[in-house]
Each structure stands twice: as C-alpha cells, then as structure tokens.
Amino acid sequence: MAAPRKPNLQARRPRCLSGLFGLACVITLFFGWVPTPCAAQTGTQHEYELKAGVLFHIIEYVQWPTTSLSNNPTAIQIGLLGEIPFADALEVLNGKTIQGRELVVKHVSEAQAADRCQVLFIGASEKTRISEIVAKVKDHPVLTVSEVEGFAEQGGMVNLIAGPNRIIMEINREVAGKARLGISSQLLKLAKVFPR
Amino acid sequence: MASILGFSHARAELAPAPSGKPQDLTGLSLEELLDEEVTPINVLGSHTHLKGGFMVGYRYMYMNMGHNQDGTHDVSEQQVLARYPVVHTSMDMEMHMAELMYAPADWATVMAMVPYGVNTMHHLTATGETPTAHSSGVGDLSFMGLFNVLGTPGQTGHHLVLNAGFTAPTGAIDAKSAGKQLEYNMQLGSGTWDLLPGITYLGDSELFSWGAQALGTVRLGMNDRDYRLGDRYRLSAWTQLKVTDWFGPSVRLDWHAWSKVHGADPAMDPNRNPAFDATKQYGERLDFVMGLNFYVPKGVLKGNRFSLEGGLPVYQNLGGPTIGVDWLITAAWSYSFR
Numbered sequence: 001m002a003a004p005r006k007p008n009l010q011a012r013r014p015r016c017l018s019g020l021f022g023l024a025c026v027i028t029l030f031f032g033w034v035p036t037p038c039a040a041q042t043g044t045q046h047e048y049e050l051k052a053g054v055l056f057h058i059i060e061y062v063q064w065p066t067t068s069l070s071n072n073p074t075a076i077q078i079g080l081l082g083e084i085p086f087a088d089a090l091e092v093l094n095g096k097t098i099q100g101r102e103l104v105v106k107h108v109s110e111a112q113a114a115d116r117c118q119v120l121f122i123g124a125s126e127k128t129r130i131s132e133i134v135a136k137v138k139d140h141p142v143l144t145v146s147e148v149e150g151f152a153e154q155g156g157m158v159n160l161i162a163g164p165n166r167i168i169m170e171i172n173r174e175v176a177g178k179a180r181l182g183i184s185s186q187l188l189k190l191a192k193v194f195p196r
Numbered sequence: 197m198a199s200i201l202g203f204s205h206a207r208a209e210l211a212p213a214p215s216g217k218p219q220d221l222t223g224l225s226l227e228e229l230l231d232e233e234v235t236p237i238n239v240l241g242s243h244t245h246l247k248g249g250f251m252v253g254y255r256y257m258y259m260n261m262g263h264n265q266d267g268t269h270d271v272s273e274q275q276v277l278a279r280y281p282v283v284h285t286s287m288d289m290e291m292h293m294a295e296l297m298y299a300p301a302d303w304a305t306v307m308a309m310v311p312y313g314v315n316t317m318h319h320l321t322a323t324g325e326t327p328t329a330h331s332s333g334v335g336d337l338s339f340m341g342l343f344n345v346l347g348t349p350g351q352t353g354h355h356l357v358l359n360a361g362f363t364a365p366t367g368a369i370d371a372k373s374a375g376k377q378l379e380y381n382m383q384l385g386s387g388t389w390d391l392l393p394g395i396t397y398l399g400d401s402e403l404f405s406w407g408a409q410a411l412g413t414v415r416l417g418m419n420d421r422d423y424r425l426g427d428r429y430r431l432s433a434w435t436q437l438k439v440t441d442w443f444g445p446s447v448r449l450d451w452h453a454w455s456k457v458h459g460a461d462p463a464m465d466p467n468r469n470p471a472f473d474a475t476k477q478y479g480e481r482l483d484f485v486m487g488l489n490f491y492v493p494k495g496v497l498k499g500n501r502f503s504l505e506g507g508l509p510v511y512q513n514l515g516g517p518t519i520g521v522d523w524l525i526t527a528a529w530s531y532s533f534r
Contacts, residue, residue, distance in 0.1 A: 045218060046234065053221035053229045089218035096222060162234045166246075169230065190226060 048089035050167050051160045055090070055121070055145060058158060058169075060098050063182035064118055068141040069101070076101045077116065079108040081133065082123030090121065111136040122146040122156075130154055141180050152194045157181070170194060244342050244357060245299035245532070253295040253530030260523050261287040266516035273320055276517045281322045282469045284519040287381075290314040291335070295530070305342040311335035313367070313384050329373035329382060336363040336385040340392055347398070359394030359411060369421050369461075377463035379471035380425070381519075387419025406435040418459055426455030426478055436489060446487040448507070453480035456515065470517050479514035481521060483507045501530045 059076060069076075076098060080087055087107070094105040106117075111133040114120040120142050122133055127148045134144055134155040144157045151159040152170040157179070159170040171191040176183050221229060245251065264271045264283065276283035292312040299305040314332040321327070340361025347355030367385020371378045394411035413428040434448035457474035464472035471477075485507030492500045505526040512520050 049219045049221050050229055050232055050234065052218070053224055054226060056222040057226040057229070086218065092218050092220045093222070166232070166234060167230055187226075190230060 045086045045089055047162055047167070048084075048086040049092070051147070052090045052092050054160055054167055054169060055119070056093055056096065056098070056103075058143075058145070058187060059103070059119065061184035061187035062143055062176075063184075064143075065141050065180045068118060068180075074101055075104045076118045078103060078105045078119040078121060079114045079117035080105065080121050080123070081108050081111060081114060081126060083125035084121065084123035114142060115140045117142055119143045119145060122148070122151075124148050130156065138175075138179065143176070143179075143181055152192075158191075168192060244305040244344055244355075245297060247299055247302045248534045249297075249299040249305075249532060250534065251295070251297040251530055251532040253297075253528060255291075255293040255295065255526065255528040257289075257291040257293070257526045258524065259289040259521055261289070261519045262522045263520050264517045265512060265514045265520040266518075268511070268513045270520075271517045276470070277320070277322050279517070280468065280470055283320050283517075284471065285318045285320045285326070287318070287519050288314075288316045303344045307340050307342065307361075309338045309340075311337075311367075315382050315384075317379070317382055327374075329378055331368075331371035331373070331378055331382045331384060333368050333371070333384045335367035336390070337366045338363040338392065342396075353399070355398040357396040357398065359392065359396060359409075361392035361394075363390040363392065363413075365389060365419065369419055377461060379464070379469065380457060380461070380474070380477050381471060386415060386425045387421060388415045388417050388424055390415050403438050404435060405438075406433075408433040421461045421463070423457050423459035423461050423474060425457055428452065428454045436487075441493045442491050444489045444491075446489055446503075446505075448483075448485040448487065448505075450483040450485060450507070451480065452483075454478055471519070476515040476518060479512065479516075479518070481509050481513075482511040483521075483524065484510045485524075485526075487526075499532050501528075501532070503528045 055078075059078075064076075078090075078093060080090060084090065091105050093103045096103045108114050108117065108120070111120070114137055118141070120133075120137060122130065122144065124147050126133060126146075130146065130148055130151060131154055137144060138155070145160065146156050146158075147160050147162075148156075149161060152172040152175075155172070155175055157172050157176045159168075161168050161170070169191040170193075171183065171188060172194040173183055173188060174195055221232075224232070262285075264273065264276055273283045273285060290313065292314075294310040294312075295307065296309075297305055297307040311334065312332070313335045315330065317329045319325075319327045319329070338361060340359055343358045343360070345356045345358055347353055363386070365385055365387050367383070367387075369383045369385055369387035371383050373382075391414040392411065393414065394409060396407060396409040398407040399405065409430070409432045411430045411432075413430075415424045415427055418424050429452070431451045432448060434446060436444050436446035438444045454477070456476070456478040460466070460474040461472075464474075466473035466475070485505050487503055487505035489503040490501065492498050503526075505528075506523070507525075508523045509521050514520055
C-alpha cells in the first residue's frame with residue numbers, strides 16, 4: 001500500500017468553461033495548420049479512363065466484315081458523337097494499334113457521318129435521340145457504344161454504364177449479329193447479354 | 197469518419213493522375229478494368245462495402261479520467277470525502293477492439309466487434325490509503341447490420357445508412373478486486389442483451405467527407421446481479437479533409453448521454469462509494485476530437501488504413517460526485533479486401 005496522502009482540497013473551475021476554451025484553441029490550431037488541399041481530380045474522369053480501357057479491349061474481341069475495313073484497311077476509326085465529358089480520356093486510344101490496325105479517334109457531328117467509322121461512341125447528351133441514331137447506322141457494320149441506361153435494349157450494341165462503383169458492360173449480340181459484327185464469346189462472358 | 201461507425205473501408209483502385217491528364221488504362225486486362233472502382237477510394241474512405249468486401253481491423257482506445265465532478269462543476273477529493281469514505285482519484289480505461297466486416301450485398305454490410313477492456317481505478321480513503329483496483333477481460337460482443345437506404349457505397353454524394361445491431365452479454369459483471377465487487381464503471385459488460393439502433397448520414401465530395409450519426413444502446417431486461425445499466429445515446433458529427441489521396445485530418449464532435457442504473461447490485465453499498473450508487477450513474481458529455489487519417493492507395497500495403505485521434509471533453513454534466521474524463525485517444529488500423 002502506498003503512503004497515505006492528503007486529499008486534493010481545491011475544486012477547479014466549471015468544466016464547461018475550460019472545455020470551451022480548449023475547443024477554441026484546438027479549432028484555431030487545426031484550421032491554422034491544415035495545408036492547402038491539392039487540386040481535385042474528378043471521379044468522372046476516372047470513369048472515362050476506365051471506359052476507354054474497356055473500349056480498347058472490346059475492339060480486340062470484335063470482328064468486322066472485311067468490306068467495312070476496305071476504305072482504310074490499316075485503321076479502325078472511332079467516332080465520338082455528342083457531348084462527352086472527358087472525351088480526352090477516350091482520345092488516349094488515338095494511335096494505338098489492335099491486330100495491326102491503328103485506332104483513329106475523331107469527333108463526328110452526325111450519325112450519318114459515322115458510317116465510315118467502325119466504332120461509334122454515342123455520348124449521354126444524345127439520350128433522347130438514341131433510337132434515331134441507331135436507326136441511321138443499323139445497315140452498316142458499325143459497333144455502336146453508349147453510356148445511356150437501356151441502350152442495349154433499344155437497339156444499341158454495347159452499353160458501358162457506371163453501376164455500383166464499377167463499369168457494367170451490356171451487349172446486344174442480336175443487333176451486332178445483324179450488323180455482321182462477330183463478338184467473341186470471351187467478351188460475352190464478361191457482359192450482361194441481351195436479349196436474355 | 198470511420199471510427200464513429202466502428203469501421204473503415206478501402207478497396208483496390210487506381211489513383212487518378214495527379215496532373216489532370218487522363219491515364220492510359222489499356223494496359224490493364226478487361227477483367228481488371230471491370231473490377232476497378234469508378235470512384236477511387238482515397239483517404240476519405242467509404243463507410244459501407246460493396247458485395248463481397250471484407251474488412252478486418254483493430255482499434256485501441258484510451259480514456260484518462262483524473263478529476264471528480266458533480267453536475268458541471270469540479271469537486272475536490274476533500275469535498276467527496278466529506279460525504280463518502282472513499283474517493284476516486286483517477287481512472288484509466290483501455291479498450292482493445294477487434295473488428296470484422298463483410299458485405300453480402302451492395303446494400304448491406306454486417307459487422308462483428310470483440311472488445312477487450314482493461315480498467316484501472318485509483319482510490320483515496322478517508323484514512324489516507326490509496327488502493328488501486330483492476331479489471332480486465334472480454335467485454336460484450338456486438339453485431340451490427342448496416343443497410344444503405346440512400347446512395348451507393350463507393351460513389352460520392354449523399355448516403356443514408358440504417359444501423360441495426362445488438363450486443364451479447366459476454367462481458368463480466370462480477371469483476372472483483374481483493375475479493376470485493378467493483379463499481380459499475382469497472383465492470384466489463386452490461387449483463388444484458390442490448391439493442392443498437394441507429395441512423396447515419398454520410399456525404400462526400402472530392403475534397404471532403406462529412407457525416408452525422410445517431411446511435412442508441414437500449415438495454416433489455418435485468419442482469420444476473422439485479423440491475424440494468426441505463427440506456428445510452430450518442431450523436432456525432434464529423435468532417436474530414438482530403439489533403440492527398442493518402443492523408444487527411446479530421447474533426448469530430450461526439451455527444452454521449454446515459455441514464456441511471458435501474459435496480460442495484462446488492463453487493464454495492466451506495467453509502468460507501470458514489471460509484472456504487474445506482475441513482476448517480478447518469479450523465480452526458482460532449483467531446484471534441486481531432487484525427488489524422490492515413491490510407492495506402494497502392495503498393496504491397498494497399499488497402500491498409502491507419503488513424504490516430506485525440507480529444508477532450510468540452511462539456512460534461514455528470515451525476516455525482518463521480519470521476520470525469522480529461523482526455524482520450526484512439527488508434528486504429530484496418531485492412532479491406534475482397
């Protein structure tokens with residue numbers, strides 16, 4: 001047992017007052033100390049970086065009829081239609097090669113002009129015109145890709161949508177088949193396939 | 197802030213390019229790209245998991261108590277000794293907590309926590325003796341479900357999570373020192389099955405995360421020693437700033453309130469020690485807590501999260517005289533994976 005000691009005789013001031021003083025001090029210290037935050041990078045850009053990567057691999061798994069590549073057999077043209085946030089993330093594909101063919105990314109203003117492309121990426125800004133755009137290219141072997149809910153069910157071929165924090169790939173193999181595009185079964189295994 | 201919820205979250209992701217120039221991710225396989233998070237997790241973290249996500253964690257909490265209060269005012273040891281033969285001069289409360297989380301669905305995460313408490317209480321008697329009492333052991337196991345009712349985990353924006361859990365009476369309520377039953381606050385468990393209802397609001401942007409939580413502990417029935425601890429209520433609000441992907445400081449306001457004990461342990465004489473008096477075991481406290489949070493976004497340690505918090509009460513109103521909190525710290529580690 002320790003040696004007897006005298007009790008503390010002095011009660012301190014009210015706790016709430018000393019606490020409030022402490023609070024004021026720590027707030028001052030905290031906000032005085034926090035360094036300037038770095039520039040933010042939006043998650044949306046990352047989403048398009050992922051979509052560009054996914055699109056690259058999709059092209060690897062698609063076979064176009066030889067006639068569709070006759071105009072420029074050494075290139076695969078990717079048309080970007082509509083307003084696409086962070087389109088520069090998709091332009092990363094420009095100049096890459098797949099099976100000896102160079103990817104050429106270009107902006108197109110009308111679906112009509114897209115019939116010379118092998119891939120047409122339709123931005124979400126064209127949501128209300130999806131059926132019209134798809135109808136314009138349906139007789140051409142153009143892989144239509146979009147990011148609009150229900151695109152693959154409305155006659156589009158590939159839909160890349162942001163699900164619960166992942167990119168979800170939907171493919172309408174029937175529409176692709178009608179356009180004479182061959183889609184590898186390996187790709188279909190990773191996609192939500194329509195019609196079910 | 198993860199510590200409020202009792203967990204944190206980290207997932208595999210690619211860190212965004214710092215300059216704003218788009219990253220070329222074509223080097224990743226299609227499987228890897230489809231598995232990547234659209235919103236990369238950074239030091240701000242997330243609070244519930246996506247389907248298949250696991251988290252293991254360890255948390256150490258320490259609370260230092262070194263003064264006596266009655267209501268909102270301090271009372272001296274002499275003042276307490278004028279009313280009781282014993283006064284508490286200080287108390288150290290330590291808690292080691294193991295945590296495990298799993299998300300069976302995107303909308304639901306379940307968690308289990310195993311606490312191990314170590315308590316030390318220093319006394320002073322009217323005769324000048326200074327006995328010290330100890331208690332240690334496993335506390336009440338708790339289990340909780342977290343249900344996302346608004347928003348998707350991993351995505352920025354506003355989120356609402358319902359908390360529903362319970363504790364099992366696995367902690368001792370007969371802890372003794374020198375053969376004598378210890379005070380209510382030295383016991384390791386409640387002795388009752390307790391419900392843990394709550395609701396959590398979470399918000400985040402690119403630079404900040406913030407949130408608020410209301411959580412209750414509702415005691416059921418009476419324990420084997422003929423009492424039921426008072427219900428507890430907790431309101432918290434916090435914010436965290438992302439300085440980099442791997443570091444962010446945080447601040448938190450944490451209000452606790454607890455009501456008096458119902459019934460009484462027959463081995464505790466309320467005239468001998470105020471901590472034996474069931475009618476005085478109530479109070480409320482507002483803590484201001486600052487934290488440093490670290491997350492490892494890549495490399496072999498990716499998915500690890502560390503945080504260190506320190507705080508002090510800015511308001512305490514205690515049924516007393518009883519021992520009050522002077523300061524507290526928490527250190528936590530967690531690792532998330534699928």
